[in-house]
Amino acid sequence: MRQVVVIALNTFRENLRDKILYNLLFFAVLLIGFSVLLADLTIMEHQKIVTDMGLAAINLVGVIIAIFVGIGLVSKEIERRTVYTIMARPISRTQFILGKYLGLMLTLFVNILIMVVVYLATLQVYRAPVPWALLQAIELIFVELLLVTALALFFSTFSTSTLSAIMTLGFYVIGHLTTDLKGIAQKSHSEAVKAVMTGIYYLCPNLEMLNMKGQAAMGASVPLSYQAWASAYGLLYAALLISAACAVFQRRDF
Amino acid sequence: MKLKAGTESVAGWLLTGSLLLVLGGAAAGTLAVVEHQRPAMVRAAELAFLPKGEYLRVAVLGYRQIAADLIWLKAVQHFGERKQTTEGYLWAYHAVDVLTDVDPKFTSAYQAAGVVLGVWANLPEESIALLTKGMRHNPDVWQLPFYVGYDYFYELHDPVQAAKYLRIASELPGAPAYLPKLAARMTVEAGDPDAALEFLQRLYQQLQDERLRESLVQRMKEVIAERDIRFLEEGVRRYKARYGKLPASLNDLVTKGIIQQIPEEPLGGVYELKASEGTVASTGLRQRLRVHRHYTGGFSR
Structure with a gap:
């Protein structure tokens, strides 16, 4: 456990040294820039746009970090050959993967925390309401980021960085469209199509279940039980990916 | 030694395999629960939260057609429901309105949505709004004014307007030869069941969908009864x-x-x-x- 924490903290420090938090500047420019740009719109729309924009920016910035830092977690260590010095110590490969994952999780958490503070402050400035649903949506965004990080980490244990990035992005897109797959399966008259589509549906992560942005901006909250189940789903799927990543990494030669 | 290593790795594989299976099964199970719990409001309102077409067109960069196709896929799911509420139809209408802003040349979307809204959903105004929007962007497609004619004649009980649109349709390339005559009958013998019957039969020939055809057969029977x-x-x-x-x-x-x-x-x-x-x-x-x-x-x- 101690080893995992050490690696996690190391990863976090490394992320900070890589100037990951510069993205917050990008976030602030996006959020405040747009707010200023749209200031001459009517008051109602203006508030809505700031609310939408903030949620979208938090999500987008988070996903970019999750994918592009996530794929580098393991592959960079291997490319720089620093992985040998770590593996020479009494640290198992599973601990290494877990530590790396927890480290990025911490980075993402801190990142989101700062973004949320800026976001809420912006909403205050524009006197936009802060419904409870907004925080629900942000929590589910964080779960989504954990899932995407796990995807990136999983792919990077057995393929190159570029390929991992492409695959993770691909799964991110698919994850938002799988509900349509299910719809197609239900409407199809062919049993084979139905079975294949349903199979793919349960195999691919369903990120749309974690997406509450549209409703949250309208102030419509979801029941807590839904939030709990959806979070459980995201975390279970992430656990599955991390376990698979550990299993692959155990058997990998480098 | 070698054998031991072999059994060890087999045990290892089994252990990892079963762990992955358990986690995968749990994830799939939770997904089944989550989608069940997802509030009906959220599910149905997905289409309602679509941004305005004019913004979306910019946001999807150059990928307008594929974006429109994806929204259409979603909207079709709602149109296809056997028991759809008026609200559901209105959301689907909104989705088609947005997607035709993104891709105004998507003629089959206008046609299909127009027919469903008119024949099934009992929303002739929305149907006409979509179809006439389609006519503005695609003035060469005769089916669009033809379906508007149906809405006016059958749903809004306005044979004069219906005839006007049928005449527009009849002047477009590829329009069937019976249209001018049908338009004439519509105005001269407004209210004649035989004219109505002919119109319905022509529409029936135009449509491929079995369930829409069923609805039309029902209408024809009503006209015969009349x-x-x-x-x-x-x-x-x-x-x-x-x-x-x-x-x-x-x-x-x-x-x-x-x-x-x-x-x-x-x-x-x-x-x-x-x-x-x-x-x-x-x-x-x-x-x-x-x-x-x-x-x-x-x-x-």
């Missing part, structure tokens, strides 16, 4: 003119030789004489078609 009712009422009037009183039942018309036989009711009911007023009603027809009642002045009395 035609029969008129025929019988005419017989009752002739009976009264000849004998100075109303017949006791419709069978009297046959026995006295006023009509050859009572036509078969196409909707599965029977025709009955309302002795007090001398009118005829069908037990299968819920209400007489307004379109004919409004414009019956010419022939019934």
Whole structure:
């Protein structure tokens, strides 16, 4: 456990040294820039746009970090050959993967925390309401980021960085469209199509279940039980990916 | 030594394999629960939260067609529901409105949504709004004004407007040869069930979808019932003119030789004489078609 924490903290420090938090500047420019740009719109729309924009920016910035830092977690260590010095110590490969994952999780958490503070402050400035649903949506965004990080980490244990990035992005897109797959399966008259589509549906992560942005901006909250189940789903799927990543990494030669 | 390593790795594989299976199963199970719990409002309102088409067109960069296709796929799911609420249809309408902003040349979306909204959803205004929007962007597609004609004629009971759109359709390339004549009948003999029947038959030939066709067959049966009712009422009037009183039942018309036989009711009911007023009603027809009642002045009395 101690080893995992050490690696996690190391990863976090490394992320900070890589100037990951510069993205917050990008976030602030996006959020405040747009707010200023749209200031001459009517008051109602203006508030809505700031609310939408903030949620979208938090999500987008988070996903970019999750994918592009996530794929580098393991592959960079291997490319720089620093992985040998770590593996020479009494640290198992599973601990290494877990530590790396927890480290990025911490980075993402801190990142989101700062973004949320800026976001809420912006909403205050524009006197936009802060419904409870907004925080629900942000929590589910964080779960989504954990899932995407796990995807990136999983792919990077057995393929190159570029390929991992492409695959993770691909799964991110698919994850938002799988509900349509299910719809197609239900409407199809062919049993084979139905079975294949349903199979793919349960195999691919369903990120749309974690997406509450549209409703949250309208102030419509979801029941807590839904939030709990959806979070459980995201975390279970992430656990599955991390376990698979550990299993692959155990058997990998480098 | 080697063997031991072998069994060890087999055990390892089994352990990892079963762990992954358990986690995968748990994830799939949770997903099943989550999608069940997902509030119906959220599920149905997905389409309602679509951004305005003018913004979306910019946001999807160059990928307009594929974005429109994806929204269409979603909207079709809602159109296809056997039991859809008016609200659901309105959301689907909104989605098609947005996607045709993104890709205004998506003619099949206008056509399909227009027909479904008109024939099934009982939302002729929305149907006409979509179809005429389609006509503005695609002035060469004759089916669009043709379906507008259907909405005006059958849903809004306005044969004059219907004829106007049929004439527009008839002048477009590829329009069937029967259209000008049909348009003429529509205006001259407004309210004539035979003209309505012909229109429905032509529309039936245009549509491929079995369920839409079923709905049209139902409409045709209603028109036939209406035609029969008129025929019988005419017989009752002739009976009264000849004998100075109303017949006791419709069978009297046959026995006295006023009509050859009572036509078969196409909707599965029977025709009955309302002795007090001398009118005829069908037990299968819920209400007489307004379109004919409004414009019956010419022939019934």
